[in-house]
Amino acid sequence: MDALILQALNGLASASSLFLVASGLTVIFGVSRIVNFAHGSLYMLGAYIGWTLVTRFAGDGSAGPLGFWGGVLLAALAVGLIGVAIEVLLLRRLYRAPELFPLLATFGVLLIVQDLALWIWGPQDLLGPRAPGLRGAAELPLLGLRFPRYELFLIVLGPVVLGLLWLLFHRTRFGVLVRAATEDREMVGALGVDQRALFTGVFFLGATLAGLAGALQLPRESVNLHMDLAVIVEAFVVVVVGGLGSLGGAFLAALLIGELHAFGILVFPRITLVLVFLVMAVVLVLRPHGLLGAAPASAAPVASLSPAAPVIRPAPALLRRLGYAALTLAFALPPFLGDYALGVLADLAIFTLFATSLHFLMGPGGMASFGHAAYFGIGAYAAALLAHHLAAPMAAGIALAPIAAGLAGLGFGWFCVRLSGVYSAMLTLAFAQIAWSVAFQWVEVTGGDNGILGVWPDAWARDQLVFTYLVLALCTGAAFLLLRAVHAPFGYALRALRDSEPRAAAIGIPAVLVRWLAFAFAAAMAGIAGALFAYGRGSVFPTLLAIPRSVDALLMVLLGGVQTVTGPIWGALAYAGLSEQLVRATDHWRLVLGLAIVVLVLFFPEGLAGAARRWWEPRMDASSART
């Protein structure tokens, strides 16, 4: 019994920290509609800056001249100012961009901050001091148990912060404006409120809360470079479960997730991660807008400023001929290439298929997936498990991969296509994390972190040249299938649903079924890419299903351009080529890649293919007008 109570208290303490992070995230989202991937970085910066402020000036690990609390508060404010800088310099320019662009931009910030933190504070874990006045354990009245004082302090802090935020949002003009802007920010502007000041204020508030949460971790755990991604995924879950933009919901969800962790460790130590995402999936299926979230106001018209997505047309003849020429070149070149270049070519083909499959969802389908790596990874693991446990031939692996990934797509997609917008995208992220944690935690079958080795092609295909041709043929075939589907009646139905679901449904298109099949189809194609990748590498690891891999796919699609059919191909080539060169050329590839993403999002919002087409079409029109 005592153990259970202590565990419950531990859960409450974690819940408080989680709430601080998630509250900032949800407030920022509510007003700006930006899913801030860099929120975890702000949390991490809070911890690092706090560590420096608290310890650096003393040197012996005890508190410096600022004292512990002074250092923590100052760190929170410093992070708040960093948040303001991110908003003013970067995000302010993106409020009218499609909703995925700010997300990508903040992911670029995350990469940049990771490298800067590594450069400033080094790779080793840093240990913070204990909080003065809150060392040791206290006797709990009535229960007769001893519990760490600092954890008790955190337990109290969560509700206190919730109360202060409630007062801020209900008793100040700033707060009322924030709530109004959360409902309808265009109307707030039409009433004479300068939204820029409001957004900057909200970012300061959200970033300060994240920084505070990070700095308050100092006495609990070591500061390290993995804090950002670890916390952002959990904070996303809390925000989505609570309902985007809802503070009360975030608090409830933080309690739920905190306790789930605490007791999950006791009951199901092996599947704690799966448990968290399972709860999220269940909540979203039962309450599609989270525990306390409201459905987006239907009265507000869809942003009348954003023009409709351009109609997808077949590429101009000349461009198409160029494309065929490039393809012919890819098939003609291998005999003249060395093994390394052949490997690069095979990888490029695989990434092209991976990106094309995601593009099928995002472009014609209008569904964002933050977790497309799941299907890539499931395809890879299906082939690897078959090879490892049954010594099956490669053909069987390549045949099973799209089936396994497609079935996973049917299973996960059943939930995802029933939700809309950011919720759907978050659910794809959740499912990808579930798949990742299965690969990571189910050590007996998947080998856990050690992965599965020895996944080699059959003897006939072991020669790099043969294997490369196999990859080229399969990827080209699968990619053509995807491109063909865009211009088939199925693709028309999908695009009709994207442009107007009510109208498409009114002419008899079964919305859920079409989206569901599209989801599974895209997943199956990603599975083929994954299997080929596994055979090319000879091994699989959980990182194949991890968030960065999903972001890779997103970047390739957006780099190429969502609204052009061949965009993902150019995006995959550019991105895979760039990152390959970066990793080899510099230790600071995250920094460079992050900056590249930021530049891309700011200056090429329609992607490479979109920019090329914009450059191309007036000239084509002019020349056809002359003839």
Next chain:
Amino acid sequence: MTGEGTAAAAPPLLTVEGLEARYGRARILAGLNLSVAPGEVVVLLGRNGAGKSTTLKAIMGLVPPAAGRVLFEGRDLAGEPPFRIARAGLGYVPEERRIFAGLTVRENIAVGMRPPPAGQSPGWTEERLFALFPSLGALRDRPAGRMSGGEQQMLAIARTLAGNPRLLLLDEPSEGLAPVVVERLAEAVRALRAEGLGVLLSEQNLRFAAAVGDRALILETGAIRWEGALSTVLADEALRARYLAV
């Protein structure tokens, strides 16, 4: 076109010249000219899709004008962001009302509240707004989402008035409301006119327009086809059949 001289003596508050607006490639407004004087209620008439709402949105900056000038008290506001246009003294009440459903009546009004510019008196206060719309005063702490359509319409107007505009852009305020509520709205608009406020009203309901309006402009496919006294529109059945009948 017939000229009408009722309010022409005062210099106009708002003068719109050659206003154009587009959604993508479609041109919705094709070079619109109009003016509104202080204490004048100008009614925009026209069928659905004629461009009435877009005219108001383009003036307010919610649809960026593709060409033309929006002169308010002599200053060109075309191309400015909506919050600056609002601060210059224009108030916009959208057709969908767009009240903040999760905020109370008082909080909705607080969002719009801005002190009157120096020299203009007296500014709108909560008390004065509740005097104009007594039913709002009784509901002051209720979430706005839990009010009737008529109450929401009054709140939308009160919220905009709280910013002390000198010109009100009203988009189909009587739509979907019970006749008795429409009557009360008309009273309120007449009271505002008496205070010297200029009103540009988009309306399909001729009864409501007749109860408050001075001058009428008839829009068709984004251009003004007829301009004159509202009384003429009411009297001339052929005119109505040509431009307004469905």
